[in-house]
Amino acid sequence: MNNLNFFSDYLIASLRLAVPLAFAALGGLYSERSGVLNIALEGMLLTGAFTAAAATFYTGNPWLGILASLIAGGLVGLLHAVLCVTLRVDQLVSGLAINLVAAGLTSFLARLVFGGSSTQQLPGIGAITIPGLANIPLIGPLLFQQDFLVYLLFILVILTTYILFKTSFGLTLRAVGESPKAAGTAGISVTFVCYIAVVISGCLASLGGAYLTLVQVRFFAEGMSAGKGFIAIAALIFGRWHPIGSALACLLFGATEALQLRIQALGANIPYQFLVMLPYAIALLALVGLAGKSTPPKALGTPYFAENHHSD
Amino acid sequence: MIATNRMKFLLPILSPLIAITSALIVGAILMLIAGANPIAAYSILFQESISTYFGFGNTLTKMTPLLFASLGVLVALRAGQFNIGGEGQIYLGALGSTLIGLYVQGLPAVIHIPLALLAGFFFGAVWGWIPGYLKAMRGVNEVITTLLLNYIAVNLVSYLVQNPLMATGAPSPYSPLIAKTSRLPIILPQSLAHAGILFGLIAAGILWVLLVRSPLGYQITAVGFNPTAARYAHISVERTIMLVMAFSGGLAGLAGSCEVMGLKYRLFEQVSPGYGFDAIAIAFLSRGSVVGVVLTSLFFAALRSGANVMQRSAGVPITVVYAIQGFMVLFIAISLAVEREIRVKTLWSAKV
Amino acid sequence: NKPTTPTATGGTEGFKIAIALPGMITDKGWNQSGYEGINLTKQKLGAETAYVEKVAQADQTEVLTDFARKGYNLIFAHGGQFDAAIEQVASQFPNTFFVGVNGNLKAENIASLRIDHLQASYLCGIIGASVTKSNKLSYIAGEKFPATEGELRGFELGAKSVKPNIQITSTFTGDWNDVAKAKEATLALISSGADVIYQWLDNASAAVLQTAGEKGVYAFGNTKDQLDVAPKAVLTSAVKRLDLAIAYIAELAKQKQIKGQIYTIGLERTDILSLGKFGGIIPEVVKQKVLNAKQDIVNKKIVFEDCKEAGKDTRCLKKATV
Amino acid sequence: MNYLRLNKITKCFGSFIANDNINLSVASGTIHAILGENGAGKSTLMNIISGLYQPDAGEIYLQEQPIKINSPNEAIKLGIGMIYQHFMLVPKLTVTENIILGMEKTWRLNLQDKQQEIAALSQVYGLEIDPTAKVENLSVGAQQRVEILKVLYRRAKLLILDEPTAVLTPPEVESLIAILRQLAAAGNTIIFISHKLEEVMNLCDSVTVLRQGKVVATISTSAATPQQLATLMVGREVSLQLNKSSTLPGEIILSVQNLQVADERNIPAVNNVSFELRAGEILGIAGVDGNGQRELADAIALVRTIKQGKIEFTPKHSSVGYIPEDRQTMGLVLQFSIAQNLILKAFKYLPFCRHFLLQPQAIVNRAQAAMQEFDIRANGIDIKVSQLSGGNQQKVVLARELALTPALIIAMQPTRGLDVGATVAVQSRILTERDRGAAILYISNELEEVMAMSDRIAVIYRGEFLAILDAATAKVEEIGFLMAGGVNQ
Numbered sequence A: 001m002n003n004l005n006f007f008s009d010y011l012i013a014s015l016r017l018a019v020p021l022a023f024a025a026l027g028g029l030y031s032e033r034s035g036v037l038n039i040a041l042e043g044m045l046l047t048g049a050f051t052a053a054a055a056t057f058y059t060g061n062p063w064l065g066i067l068a069s070l071i072a073g074g075l076v077g078l079l080h081a082v083l084c085v086t087l088r089v090d091q092l093v094s095g096l097a098i099n100l101v102a103a104g105l106t107s108f109l110a111r112l113v114f115g116g117s118s119t120q121q122l123p124g125i126g127a128i129t130i131p132g133l134a135n136i137p138l139i140g141p142l143l144f145q146q147d148f149l150v151y152l153l154f155i156l157v158i159l160t161t162y163i164l165f166k167t168s169f170g171l172t173l174r175a176v177g178e179s180p181k182a183a184g185t186a187g188i189s190v191t192f193v194c195y196i197a198v199v200i201s202g203c204l205a206s207l208g209g210a211y212l213t214l215v216q217v218r219f220f221a222e223g224m225s226a227g228k229g230f231i232a233i234a235a236l237i238f239g240r241w242h243p244i245g246s247a248l249a250c251l252l253f254g255a256t257e258a259l260q261l262r263i264q265a266l267g268a269n270i271p272y273q274f275l276v277m278l279p280y281a282i283a284l285l286a287l288v289g290l291a292g293k294s295t296p297p298k299a300l301g302t303p304y305f306a307e308n309h310h311s312d
Numbered sequence B: 001m002i003a004t005n006r007m008k009f010l011l012p013i014l015s016p017l018i019a020i021t022s023a024l025i026v027g028a029i030l031m032l033i034a035g036a037n038p039i040a041a042y043s044i045l046f047q048e049s050i051s052t053y054f055g056f057g058n059t060l061t062k063m064t065p066l067l068f069a070s071l072g073v074l075v076a077l078r079a080g081q082f083n084i085g086g087e088g089q090i091y092l093g094a095l096g097s098t099l100i101g102l103y104v105q106g107l108p109a110v111i112h113i114p115l116a117l118l119a120g121f122f123f124g125a126v127w128g129w130i131p132g133y134l135k136a137m138r139g140v141n142e143v144i145t146t147l148l149l150n151y152i153a154v155n156l157v158s159y160l161v162q163n164p165l166m167a168t169g170a171p172s173p174y175s176p177l178i179a180k181t182s183r184l185p186i187i188l189p190q191s192l193a194h195a196g197i198l199f200g201l202i203a204a205g206i207l208w209v210l211l212v213r214s215p216l217g218y219q220i221t222a223v224g225f226n227p228t229a230a231r232y233a234h235i236s237v238e239r240t241i242m243l244v245m246a247f248s249g250g251l252a253g254l255a256g257s258c259e260v261m262g263l264k265y266r267l268f269e270q271v272s273p274g275y276g277f278d279a280i281a282i283a284f285l286s287r288g289s290v291v292g293v294v295l296t297s298l299f300f301a302a303l304r305s306g307a308n309v310m311q312r313s314a315g316v317p318i319t320v321v322y323a324i325q326g327f328m329v330l331f332i333a334i335s336l337a338v339e340r341e342i343r344v345k346t347l348w349s350a351k352v
Numbered sequence C: 001n002k003p004t005t006p007t008a009t010g011g012t013e014g015f016k017i018a019i020a021l022p023g024m025i026t027d028k029g030w031n032q033s034g035y036e037g038i039n040l041t042k043q044k045l046g047a048e049t050a051y052v053e054k055v056a057q058a059d060q061t062e063v064l065t066d067f068a069r070k071g072y073n074l075i076f077a078h079g080g081q082f083d084a085a086i087e088q089v090a091s092q093f094p095n096t097f098f099v100g101v102n103g104n105l106k107a108e109n110i111a112s113l114r115i116d117h118l119q120a121s122y123l124c125g126i127i128g129a130s131v132t133k134s135n136k137l138s139y140i141a142g143e144k145f146p147a148t149e150g151e152l153r154g155f156e157l158g159a160k161s162v163k164p165n166i167q168i169t170s171t172f173t174g175d176w177n178d179v180a181k182a183k184e185a186t187l188a189l190i191s192s193g194a195d196v197i198y199q200w201l202d203n204a205s206a207a208v209l210q211t212a213g214e215k216g217v218y219a220f221g222n223t224k225d226q227l228d229v230a231p232k233a234v235l236t237s238a239v240k241r242l243d244l245a246i247a248y249i250a251e252l253a254k255q256k257q258i259k260g261q262i263y264t265i266g267l268e269r270t271d272i273l274s275l276g277k278f279g280g281i282i283p284e285v286v287k288q289k290v291l292n293a294k295q296d297i298v299n300k301k302i303v304f305e306d307c308k309e310a311g312k313d314t315r316c317l318k319k320a321t322v
Numbered sequence D: 001m002n003y004l005r006l007n008k009i010t011k012c013f014g015s016f017i018a019n020d021n022i023n024l025s026v027a028s029g030t031i032h033a034i035l036g037e038n039g040a041g042k043s044t045l046m047n048i049i050s051g052l053y054q055p056d057a058g059e060i061y062l063q064e065q066p067i068k069i070n071s072p073n074e075a076i077k078l079g080i081g082m083i084y085q086h087f088m089l090v091p092k093l094t095v096t097e098n099i100i101l102g103m104e105k106t107w108r109l110n111l112q113d114k115q116q117e118i119a120a121l122s123q124v125y126g127l128e129i130d131p132t133a134k135v136e137n138l139s140v141g142a143q144q145r146v147e148i149l150k151v152l153y154r155r156a157k158l159l160i161l162d163e164p165t166a167v168l169t170p171p172e173v174e175s176l177i178a179i180l181r182q183l184a185a186a187g188n189t190i191i192f193i194s195h196k197l198e199e200v201m202n203l204c205d206s207v208t209v210l211r212q213g214k215v216v217a218t219i220s221t222s223a224a225t226p227q228q229l230a231t232l233m234v235g236r237e238v239s240l241q242l243n244k245s246s247t248l249p250g251e252i253i254l255s256v257q258n259l260q261v262a263d264e265r266n267i268p269a270v271n272n273v274s275f276e277l278r279a280g281e282i283l284g285i286a287g288v289d290g291n292g293q294r295e296l297a298d299a300i301a302l303v304r305t306i307k308q309g310k311i312e313f314t315p316k317h318s319s320v321g322y323i324p325e326d327r328q329t330m331g332l333v334l335q336f337s338i339a340q341n342l343i344l345k346a347f348k349y350l351p352f353c354r355h356f357l358l359q360p361q362a363i364v365n366r367a368q369a370a371m372q373e374f375d376i377r378a379n380g381i382d383i384k385v386s387q388l389s390g391g392n393q394q395k396v397v398l399a400r401e402l403a404l405t406p407a408l409i410i411a412m413q414p415t416r417g418l419d420v421g422a423t424v425a426v427q428s429r430i431l432t433e434r435d436r437g438a439a440i441l442y443i444s445n446e447l448e449e450v451m452a453m454s455d456r457i458a459v460i461y462r463g464e465f466l467a468i469l470d471a472a473t474a475k476v477e478e479i480g481f482l483m484a485g486g487v488n489q
C-alpha cells in the first residue's frame, strides 16, 4: 500500500464528502444572513438530487440535469420565502414541512420516473483536469483534477465571501439579517432582499443534491440526502455564518467521516458505532474547545413587520 | 361589528379545517396518480385514527411519545432555547428505563415503574443538560449541540443493544424483555394503548401549573423573553437555562421510557422514528400553549396512525402518505399565519 | 344481504397474505425482494395481499396486530428486527400464522424463514481469495446484525479455506439510505488495499459495484444477479430469491402444511439460493472448485456448525471427510 | 413658501387613533418644532412623512405638489431624511457601511473611497467620527452623529430629527444646534422634536403642539414661553419647578473603595473609584456617556462582578433599588404585563409566592396600588409594557424598584426620553425618596439635571472620578470642563 496515495485518496475523499454539505451550508448562509432560518436545506438537497437525476435520465445530458436542479431548488426556495417572508409562517415549521413534502414527493415521483431502472448509472459530469497543475503530488489531484461542480464550489465560496463583504448586495444582505428595520428605513426593500437570498439558498443547496446524483453516486435513491442538510446547518453555525468558516466546517465533517471509514477499512477493532459517531463527536469537541460562541444574525427567525415598534 | 364577532369565533375552527382539506385534496390527486382510491383511503384514515376502538388505541400509543417530546420542546422554547435534540434525549430516556427494567428485579410494580420512569427522565435530562451547560457557561449555540448529540445518542444505543445489552439468540439487535413489574399496564384492553398517555397528560398538567402558576415558570418565561432584564433582576440566567434544558431533555426522555415500558418492553435500535422532529413542529404550531400541545400531538398521532392504515388497507404508497403529512403541516402553518393576519386586520378595522 | 359466516376452515377462497417491510420497496435489495414475493403469491395463489413498507420499529406491533385483526391468515415480517414484535403479538391471534424472515422464532403459529446467507458467501469467499492480488478482502453492509455477521463469517471461512492468512476487513455505514456514504466507504476500502468487495447494501449496491468497476477491483452482487450492473467488476452474485422463498412458504401455508419451525433454505434449493452468472475473469479452475464446494455443501460434506471462537458465538466449518 | 404641508393626516393602530386629522405646514428654510407628551403621536407622524408608515387618510404636499410616500426609499428619493428616535443603525456594521447602506447603486463597494468621502463630509460639518469604527462600539453621541451624516450623505432637503438630543451631552447638543442652524441657513428645512423646551425656544422658528393625536396649536417661538408650551402640551397648568428641600445627610449607607470593574470585553471600565454615600443624600455623577457609568452602577447593584476593591453597605443586606440605563432592555420584560413586571424581583417571596405557587390576587393588588401611587397611565394592569409610553414604562420600573423602600437607590438616566410632565414626576419621586432617608446615586449626562438634583456631584471621566464637588457651589463651566477630561485646578 502506497502511503502517499493513501493519504492523497484520503484528502480527496474528505473533499468529496464535504462538497454536498458545503453547497447546502453556503445556501443556508444566504438565507440565514438575510434573517430567514433555513431548516429546509435537507429538503432542498433532496429536491436537487432528484431533479438533477430525473432531467438527466430523460435527456441524457447532465448539464440539463444541473439546470433543472437549479430551477427546482430555486422554486423550493421561493416557496420557503413566500411562507416565511410574506405569510410570516413560523420559519422553523416552514422548513420542517418542506422537508416532509420533499421527502414524500421526490420518492413518489422517483417511482414514477425511474420505475425499474432506478439504479441505472446516469451519465455523469467528468473530471476536468487542469494540465500541469494536476501533476503536483497530493495537491494536484485534490485541487486540479476535479469535476465542474467542485470548481464551482471553490469559486462560490470565494465569490460569496467577496459578495458578502465587498459588494453592495452583500452589505444589504448583512444589514437586513442584522436589523431589518434599520435596513428598511435606509431605503432597502427588506422583503425583496429576503426573497432573493432564500431563492439563492434553494439553488445552492440543490446543487449539493445534484452533486450527489451526478457526480458522487450517479443515480437517485430515495432519502439519499440522509441528514446532510442538518449537518450543513451545524456546519453553518460552526462556521459562524461565514462562507470560508462554514466551508471549513464542512471539510472537518468530511475529513472525520473519511477518516472513520478508513479506520474501519483498515480493520481496527473498535465497535463501528463509535466510528460512525466520530464526525459528530469531533465537531462537538471542536465547538467546545474553540469556546465556540457563535452569534447568529440578530434578526434570524423573526419575521419583519414594517409597522412594528418593538419586536415582541 | 356582529360579522366580525362571528368571524372571530369561526376563524380558529374554520382555518385549520380549510388547511386540512387542502392537504387532503393534494393527497387525493397524488393517490389518483398512483392508482389508489382516495375516497376509500380517507374513510379508512378517518375511521382508523379516531372512530374505531383499536384505531384510537393506536392513536393514543403514538400520542404518548409525541406529547412528552413536544412538552420538552415547549419548555425549552419558553426559556428561548431551541431544543432540536429531542430525538437523542428519547434514546437516552429509553436506555435509562431499560437499565432499571432489566437489572433491578423483584420490586413491586408501584415502585419499579416510577423508578424506571425516573431513570428515563434522568438520562434524558443529562442529555439535555449538556447543551444547556454549554450554552449557559460557554455560549455554544444549543441548536448545533443538541443536533450533534442526537447522532451520538443513536449510535450509543445502537452499540449497546448490539453488544452488552443484546438478547441472546436475537436475530436483530434488541435487549431482553424488561421485568414485568416495570411494564406500563394497558389501559384499553386488547389494544396497544398503555398507561404512558396518562402520565403524559399528567405531565402536561404539571407543566401547565409550573409555567402558568409557579414562580419557576415565571422565571423561565422572563429569561426567555429578556435575559438581560432577568439578569438585572438578579435571576440567574445561566442556572435557569441549564435547568430548563435538563427538564426539557427529561420530558423527551420520558417519551423514550414509555416506548420501552409500554410498547416494546425492551430496548431496540430505532427507538424513535423521528418523534423528536415531529415534536418541534408540534411545539411551534401550538405557539407555546400547553393545551395546544396536547391537542396538536393528538392530531399528529391520529395522522401518523391513520396514515399507517391508509397504506395497509387502501394501498396508498408510503410516499404519498409522507407527502400528505408534509402538506398538512405546511397548510396548517399557513392557515395559522393567515388567521393571525386576518385577526389583526379585523381588530384594527373594527373601530375605525 | 347475507350475513357473513366466519369460515372455520378458512378455505382457499379467502386466503389473505400480508407482509411488513422495514424499508422501501424500491431498494433493489432486501425489501424489494420481499415485495416481489408477496406479488408472486398474489399471482400464483390468487391470494389477497397487502404490504406496508418503511415500518418503523415503534410501529411493528401495531402493524402486525392490525393485519392479524383484519383477518390475514399469513403474515410475513420481513427482517429479524420483527422477532420481538411477533413474539408479542402472535399469542393473541392463534388463527394467524406469522413468519419472521431472517428470524429466529418458532411456536404454534410462528415460523421463521431463513436463507442460509453463509453458504453463498462461503462460495464467494473461495472465489475472492482465488482472484485477489493484495490478499485483502472486505465486506461492507449498512448495519451489523446476525444476518450480516453470518454472511461475513461465511465469506471469511470461504476465503480462509483457500488462503489461511488472508486478511478480511469489514465496514458498516450505519445508514442503509446514505448511498453516498456507502460509496465513500467502498472507496475507503479500495484505498486501504482491498481488491475484492462483498457488499450487502440494498440501494447502494449498484454504486459499490460501479465504483469497483471504475477502480478496477472486484466485487460480488447480492440478492439479485447483478453481473449486468458492472460486468467487468462483478465476479458473481449471491442470488437470494426471497420472492420464491416467500411464495414457497405461502404455498405451504395455503395447503395447511406449514409448521411452527425454522425453515432454513440453503444451496440445495437452487432456485432460491444460488450463485449468479460468473464474471469473465474467473479462471475455469476456480469455477470448478466453487461448484465442487457447492456440491459438498448440498451433500452435507461441508457443514457449518455452531461453535465459539474468541468467546463469541459463531459458526465453524466442519468437513465431513469420509 | 411651504416646503412641506400635511392635510388631514390620520393614522390608527387598531382602534387607537395616533394621529387625528393633522394639518401642518413647514416653511422652507425654517426649523419647525413638534412638541407633545409621550405618546402624543409625534413619532407616528414623522414615520408617515418618512414613508415607514402609511396614513389611513390625508394628503402630503411637498413644495405644494401632492405626493405619495410608499416606502422609506421613496422618501429618500424625495429628499426627506429622518433621524429616528430609536437609532436605525446596524450595530454590526461600520460607520461607513451604515451611512452608504441602501444608497450604493454600483455592484462593487469601494469602501476605501467611501470612507474618504465620509471623512470629508464629517469634516465639513464638524461631526467628528471614525468612518471605520463599528457602530456597536460607538457611544450614543457618536451614533447620533452617524445618523446625521447618514441623512446628509443622502442630500436630504427636509430633515426630520426625532428627539435627537435625548442622548447627547451638553457640548454635543451645542454643536448639533450649530449644525442645524448652518443647514437651515443653507436652505434646508428641518423638523425638530424634543422634550426640552429650552432647546426648542433656542433653536426653532415655529412650533406645533400635539396632544392626544391632535394639533392643539402652531405658534412662532418668539411669541411663546416655555410655561405656555408646557401648558399646551399637557392641557393644564404644570409646574416645571422642582421643589428640593434641604436635608441633613444621615449615616453612611454605601462606601466604595478602590473599585475596579471591567466591561463586556474585559477592558477596565471603572478605575480606582472611592466614595461614600449617606442617607438622605443625592450624589450626582456627571459624565459623558460611556465613561464607565454603567459598569459602576451595575457593580454597585451587584449585577456585575468587580475586579478589585470593596463595596460596603450599612446596614448589611440593605436593599438596593436600581433604575438601569435602558428601561426597554435592562429594566423591563416588554412582553410581560405591568403586573408581571412589577414582581420581577420579588416573585419568589411572600406575598407573591405562597405554597410554591404564584398568588394572582396579591399580584393584582400590588399592581393596582402601584398604578395608583405612581400614576401609571394604562388601560389596566394586564397591558403589556411594550404598549406603554416611555414615561409610563419608566414609572413601572420606578414602582418596582422603590417597592421595598430601599436604603440605596441607583438611578441611571431615569428621565431619558420622557416628556416634561413625566420628567418632573420621576424626579419628584426620587426627591421624595431622598427625604425619606434613602441614599441616592443619580447618574446622568445632562448636566443641568445633575445640578438640579444632586447634593454633591462627582465627575467621571474614563472610569475615574476626577472630582467630587458640592452642588451648591459648583459651576456649570467647571463641571463641563471636567467632563471633557480637563484637570481641576
Ligand SMILES: Nc1ncnc2c1ncn2[C@@H]1O[C@H](COP(=O)(O)OP(=O)(O)OP(=O)(O)O)[C@@H](O)[C@H]1O
Pocket (backbone or CB within 6 Å): A307, A308, A309, D013, D014, D016, D017, D018, D036, D037, D038, D039, D040, D041, D042, D043, D044, D045, D085, D387, D389, D390, D391, D417, D419
Ligand atoms: N406600532 C404601533 N402599534 C400600535 N400602536 C402604536 C404604534 N406606534 C405607536 N402607537 C400608539 O400611538 C401613540 C403615539 O405614539 P408615538 O410614538 O407617535 O408617540 P410620540 O409622540 O412620539 O411619543 P414620545 O414622546 O414618547 O416619543 C402611542 O401612544 C401608541 O399608543
Ligand SMILES: Nc1ncnc2c1ncn2[C@@H]1O[C@H](COP(=O)(O)OP(=O)(O)OP(=O)(O)O)[C@@H](O)[C@H]1O
Pocket (backbone or CB within 6 Å): A308, A309, A310, D013, D038, D039, D043, D085, D385, D386, D387, D388, D389, D390, D391, D416, D417, D418
Ligand atoms: N406594538 C405596539 N402596540 C401598541 N403600542 C405600541 C407598540 N409599539 C410601541 N407602542 C407605543 O408607541 C409609543 C411610542 O413608542 P416609543 O418606542 O417611541 O416610546 P417612547 O414613549 O418614545 O419611549 P422612549 O422614547 O423612551 O423609547 C409608546 O407609547 C409605545 O408604548
Ligand SMILES: [Mg+2]
Pocket (backbone or CB within 6 Å): D042, D043, D044, D085, D162
Ligand atoms: Mg416618539
Ligand SMILES: [Mg+2]
Pocket (backbone or CB within 6 Å): D038, D085, D163, D390, D417, D418
Ligand atoms: Mg420618547
